[in-house]
Amino acid sequence: MSxxxxxxxxxxxxxxxxxxRYLVRRYQGVLLAHLAGKLGNKDKAEEAAQESxxxxxxxxxxxxxxxxxxxxxxxxxxxxxxxxxxQEQIRRQREAIRSFSEEAPSPEFSQDxxxxxxxxxLPEAYRQVILLRYYGHHSCNQIAExxxxxxxxxxxxxxxxxxxxxxxxxxxxxxxxxx
Amino acid sequence: xxxxxxxxxxxxxxxxxxxxxxKRSVAQHLRDCAVCRAELKETSNLYSxxxxxxxxxxxxxxxxxxLERIIREQNVRLKTASKIGxxxxxxxxxxxSKITRFAAAAAIIVAVLMGIHQLGGGTVTFADVIKPILNxxxxxxxxxxxxxxxxxxxxxxxxxxxIRRTISNMATIMxxxxxxxxxxxxxPPSKGAAYVGIEGPLREGTKNLVExxxxxxxxxKDLPVEKLGQRKIDGRxxxxxxxxxxxEQITIWADSxxxxxxxxxxxxxxxxxxxxxxxxxxxxxxxxxxMDVPAGYMLSDxxxxxxxxxxxxxxxxxxxxxxHLLGGSFPQSLTVGDLMSLTPxxxxxxxxxxxxxxxxxxxxxxxxxxxxxxxxLDPNGITWHYAGSGVKLGxxxxxxxxxxxxxxxxxxxxxxxxxxxxxxxxxLPK
Numbered sequence: 001m002s003x004x005x006x007x008x009x010x011x012x013x014x015x016x017x018x019x020x021r022y023l024v025r026r027y028q029g030v031l032l033a034h035l036a037g038k039l040g041n042k043d044k045a046e047e048a049a050q051e052s053x054x055x056x057x058x059x060x061x062x063x064x065x066x067x068x069x070x071x072x073x074x075x076x077x078x079x080x081x082x083x084x085x086x087q088e089q090i091r092r093q094r095e096a097i098r099s100f101s102e103e104a105p106s107p108e109f110s111q112d113x114x115x116x117x118x119x120x121x122l123p124e125a126y127r128q129v130i131l132l133r134y135y136g137h138h139s140c141n142q143i144a145e146x147x148x149x150x151x152x153x154x155x156x157x158x159x160x161x162x163x164x165x166x167x168x169x170x171x172x173x174x175x176x177x178x179x
Numbered sequence: 180x181x182x183x184x185x186x187x188x189x190x191x192x193x194x195x196x197x198x199x200x201x202k203r204s205v206a207q208h209l210r211d212c213a214v215c216r217a218e219l220k221e222t223s224n225l226y227s228x229x230x231x232x233x234x235x236x237x238x239x240x241x242x243x244x245x246l247e248r249i250i251r252e253q254n255v256r257l258k259t260a261s262k263i264g265x266x267x268x269x270x271x272x273x274x275x276s277k278i279t280r281f282a283a284a285a286a287i288i289v290a291v292l293m294g295i296h297q298l299g300g301g302t303v304t305f306a307d308v309i310k311p312i313l314n315x316x317x318x319x320x321x322x323x324x325x326x327x328x329x330x331x332x333x334x335x336x337x338x339x340x341x342i343r344r345t346i347s348n349m350a351t352i353m354x355x356x357x358x359x360x361x362x363x364x365x366x367p368p369s370k371g372a373a374y375v376g377i378e379g380p381l382r383e384g385t386k387n388l389v390e391x392x393x394x395x396x397x398x399x400k401d402l403p404v405e406k407l408g409q410r411k412i413d414g415r416x417x418x419x420x421x422x423x424x425x426x427e428q429i430t431i432w433a434d435s436x437x438x439x440x441x442x443x444x445x446x447x448x449x450x451x452x453x454x455x456x457x458x459x460x461x462x463x464x465x466x467x468x469x470m471d472v473p474a475g476y477m478l479s480d481x482x483x484x485x486x487x488x489x490x491x492x493x494x495x496x497x498x499x500x501x502x503h504l505l506g507g508s509f510p511q512s513l514t515v516g517d518l519m520s521l522t523p524x525x526x527x528x529x530x531x532x533x534x535x536x537x538x539x540x541x542x543x544x545x546x547x548x549x550x551x552x553x554x555x556l557d558p559n560g561i562t563w564h565y566a567g568s569g570v571k572l573g574x575x576x577x578x579x580x581x582x583x584x585x586x587x588x589x590x591x592x593x594x595x596x597x598x599x600x601x602x603x604x605x606x607l608p609k
Contacts, residue, residue, distance in 0.1 A: 013418075014409065017246075018246075021242050021246060024245050025242055028239065033233070033236055042239075046239060046241065049241055050241055050244055053241065053245045057245075058252065115232055130229070133229075134233035135232075135236060140196055155190065158191075159186075159187050162189075162190050162226075163186075165225060166225055169225075
């Protein structure tokens with residue numbers, strides 16, 4: 001479990017599919033947070049996370065830099081989330097037509113994932129650090145190593161990410177407050 | 180520092196990332212500044228929320244679900260649903276030394292049949308047998324003895340315990356039924372057909388072959404195996420494994436994703452065997468491996484049996500080779516590949532000899548058995564040496580071939596006049 005992403009990626013490519021387990025273990029939290037933020041629902045996030053991981057496994061030979069597995073995986077998750085959102089949209093439209101309702105129901109957005117939704121909206125650099133730190137359970141030192149940046153930069157990035165998150169959460173609260 | 184600068188440090192403060200000086204400084208400032216205290220409280224709230232959410236999501240474990248989906252997906256992709264669970268588990272593909280005999284046995288059978296085939300009666304065919312590997316009911320593969328550039332290619336279609344084998348440098352078709360220890364050989368040009376008994380060592384060896392292929396696919400045992408890394412074969416990404424036994428060495432190239440072996444190279448003693456273009460469970464017309472004589476073929480009434488082979492049979496091969504193909508000299512080298520390559524020409528020569536069909540058949544049988552004698556040396560771990568290059572047939576002063584029979588202290592040495600003697604190890608030719 002302490003090996004690098006690159007190590008496990010190469011093991012998988014070398015015909016040791018069982019080792020994919022370690023990458024799942026390492027990034028499932030991150031993926032779930034990312035997808036829960038985008039899809040607003042834990043079950044959907046789980047389904048999308050599984051799909052993203054399976055897709056990643058079968059596409060692994062197209063991963064050019066094995067050490068960038070994490071960002072690559074998030075990219076796949078983004079595409080999966082988009083597809084799911086699109087399917088959801090189509091489903092809702094059909095439902096709306098069936099029920100003769102002109103009004104499309106607003107997306108069920110659980111308040112539980114407001115934080116994750118805010119994270120999903122963060123600029124890429126901030127998002128990666130927050131996800132790795134709190135959902136991937138990396139220490140700041142590990143993040144510094146993985147993202148190849150000085151520890152000071154990780155701390156600063158975290159700090160700025162906090163500021164942005166607080167702002168967007170406040171914004172949301174005040175919107176809700178106005179209703 | 181002003182408040183804005185302190186705010187920048189609050190996350191580090193909560194996370195415990197500040198050094199002692201910074202920490203004291205922040206703590207001091209917080210005591211004095213209500214605004215920053217409020218800021219700290221909000222930041223701490225967000226921190227707790229992040230940590231809690233992270234913990235909650237961490238309770239979900241996707242590992243099993245994901246691996247299961249991968250297996251299922253792979254099943255679909257490979258259309259060999261029941262096998263994938265096992266193939267997923269294949270970490271190493273291994274070889275057990277005795278199993279390598281199969282290859283030799285297969286080659287032996289081929290050579291034998293080729294030898295027989297050339298006889299007057301228009302005989303031989305051959306199909307090889309391999310039991311379904313990992314339930315694979317059918318296997319198709321190419322099999323080469325010797326070098327890939329020059330060795331004749333055998334094409335095998337394996338269905339259950341039956342094999343149909345064709346060879347690139349011969350018209351002969353062979354169908355083998357391993358369960359019955361019997362082989363049907365067909366010669367399309369002459370429409371001749373014959374059954375050949377392959378009991379004894381031949382059948383034994385072929386059974387090992389079956390086992391071998393199965394093991395290659397399913398084997399999960401951990402032997403010391405050297406990994407050779409990746410390369411591409413026919414556009415497929417493959418990974419190689421090398422296993423070494425006492426007398427043999429095997430390299431297996433398998434699809435790096437599915438673990439299906441697609442190329443196998445075996446070095447048995449001094450002989451290289453290559454299995455390539457391996458495919459499992461491809462649709463096969465079952466009539467191809469039928470042991471019935473096809474319409475239009477004449478079945479020979481002769482009984483052929485390859486069960487016993489001797490040194491004398493091998494000596495006959497050397498004589499025929501030198502006498503009829505090389506103008507009275509022994510060949511420069513002696514390998515299984517050489518023998519297989521020259522079989523068709525040798526058969527032709529025998530066909531032209533001014534002897535009866537009966538005698539031609541006998542000679543062909545002897546030749547086939549001579550091949551078997553030579554080919555079983557390596558798989559049985561018998562050391563041998565060939566020194567006939569440049570030696571003239573009839574030269575009693577030169578040793579051309581010697582070997583140490585199994586369990587024997589002394590050697591058998593064959594000379595240029597094709598006499599053979601027992602020789603102690605210390606008296607062997609240098």
